[in-house]
Amino acid sequence: MRSRQAIALLALVGFFVALYLWLHALGVGGALKCGTGGCETVQTSRWAVLFGVPVAFYGVVGYFALLVGALVSLRPAALRDRKWNVMLAGLSTIGLLFTAYLTYLELFVIHAICRWCVGSAVIITVIWVVAVIALRRQDARTPRHVS
Amino acid sequence: MNRFYVVIAVLAVVLGIALFVLLGRSGGAAAAAAGPPVTVEDDGFRGYTLAVGDPVVEITEYSDFECPFCANFAMVQMPTIKEQLINTGKVRWRYRDFPLPVHRYSRFAAHAAQCAGEQGRFWEMHDQLFSHHQWAQTGKDPSALFRDLAKTIGLDQARYDTCMTAGRYASRIEFSRQEGDKVGVNGTPTFYINGKVFTGSRATSDAFKAIADSIIAHTPPKPRPARN
Numbered sequence: 001m002r003s004r005q006a007i008a009l010l011a012l013v014g015f016f017v018a019l020y021l022w023l024h025a026l027g028v029g030g031a032l033k034c035g036t037g038g039c040e041t042v043q044t045s046r047w048a049v050l051f052g053v054p055v056a057f058y059g060v061v062g063y064f065a066l067l068v069g070a071l072v073s074l075r076p077a078a079l080r081d082r083k084w085n086v087m088l089a090g091l092s093t094i095g096l097l098f099t100a101y102l103t104y105l106e107l108f109v110i111h112a113i114c115r116w117c118v119g120s121a122v123i124i125t126v127i128w129v130v131a132v133i134a135l136r137r138q139d140a141r142t143p144r145h146v147s
Numbered sequence: 148m149n150r151f152y153v154v155i156a157v158l159a160v161v162l163g164i165a166l167f168v169l170l171g172r173s174g175g176a177a178a179a180a181a182g183p184p185v186t187v188e189d190d191g192f193r194g195y196t197l198a199v200g201d202p203v204v205e206i207t208e209y210s211d212f213e214c215p216f217c218a219n220f221a222m223v224q225m226p227t228i229k230e231q232l233i234n235t236g237k238v239r240w241r242y243r244d245f246p247l248p249v250h251r252y253s254r255f256a257a258h259a260a261q262c263a264g265e266q267g268r269f270w271e272m273h274d275q276l277f278s279h280h281q282w283a284q285t286g287k288d289p290s291a292l293f294r295d296l297a298k299t300i301g302l303d304q305a306r307y308d309t310c311m312t313a314g315r316y317a318s319r320i321e322f323s324r325q326e327g328d329k330v331g332v333n334g335t336p337t338f339y340i341n342g343k344v345f346t347g348s349r350a351t352s353d354a355f356k357a358i359a360d361s362i363i364a365h366t367p368p369k370p371r372p373a374r375n
């Protein structure tokens with residue numbers, strides 16, 4: 001239960017980070033508050049849009065799905081259900097792989113780092129670690145019988 | 148369990164307020180650099196130039212960093228002009244600001260270039276502003292992008308920031324625009340070749356080369372200094 005609560009809290013923070021970047025991409029608000037980082041360089045690069053949609057939008061959808069999944073899995077009836085752990089681990093794995101690709105682009109193609117993107121990368125990595133540990137622990141507690 | 152839902156609700160509210168504050172803040176474009184100055188003074192500056200030696204032909208370009216035609220000219224024609232006319236000592240190229248009122252950030256961009264010029268990198272910033280011209284299409288506050296560009300060309304960031312915040316060259320830019328008004332500039336880019344307006348249908352490197360070659364051919368060679 002604790003792991004799902006942690007995932008819900010982290011996904012909520014990640015959701016707002018992605019929402020900020022997405023709204024900025026839509027022209028809402030002024031310049032990104034980025035300190036001395038290269039947020040604008042990253043956000044105005046051609047890799048900031050995927051299939052005609054700002055990359056941050058995929059983050060909004062992904063974090064929202066993780067948030068809803070984690071909250072729904074906290075219902076008493078779902079607490080011991082393994083499929084929710086599988087779903088959270090699966091979703092966070094997709095998010096982690098996508099983030100790894102974006103971080104690679106920042107480091108080796110665009111040569112600029114967006115601090116908000118780094119923040120999101122840390123959040124999805126922690127979510128993935130928590131989700132995978134929760135899944136392994138549940139598997140260890142309830143061994144499945146093979147007939 | 149109930150306590151958890153309270154925590155997540157409070158966190159959602161706090162993050163929502165933070166998002167609202169982040170989006171609500173005005174952009175980073177310093178007003179002093181982005182708008183016209185209160186007073187206009189002639190500081191004697193007449194534009195950054197590119198030249199080798201002492202050419203007999205001078206081309207003055209009145210330009211606007213937010214203008215797409217100016218960006219196209221800078222990216223497509225200017226490299227050939229540099230190679231064929233400027234580097235060969237045939238032409239001196241002079242850049243003058245003519246920010247159009249319809250462009251929201253052209254003064255701000257002109258100011259960024261002037262602040263780069265203060266550190267000896269006007270032309271590097273000129274090239275960056277035109278080669279990353281997507282900022283002019285989005286309509287978003289480009290101040291953070293310009294800071295990135297300043298960093299890319301190796302400017303002292305603190306000096307650049309101070310220059311931009313103070314709007315140090317706002318008067319110089321407006322003076323240039325008023326000068327353009329006086330000589331009859333009514334669009335950008337507009338070119339003057341040895342003081343005469345270029346009236347060709349297309350401002351291409353070939354057109355400028357033909358005119359420059361013609362002027363050079365009809366100009367008597369400068370007398371050499373007498374030897375004692």
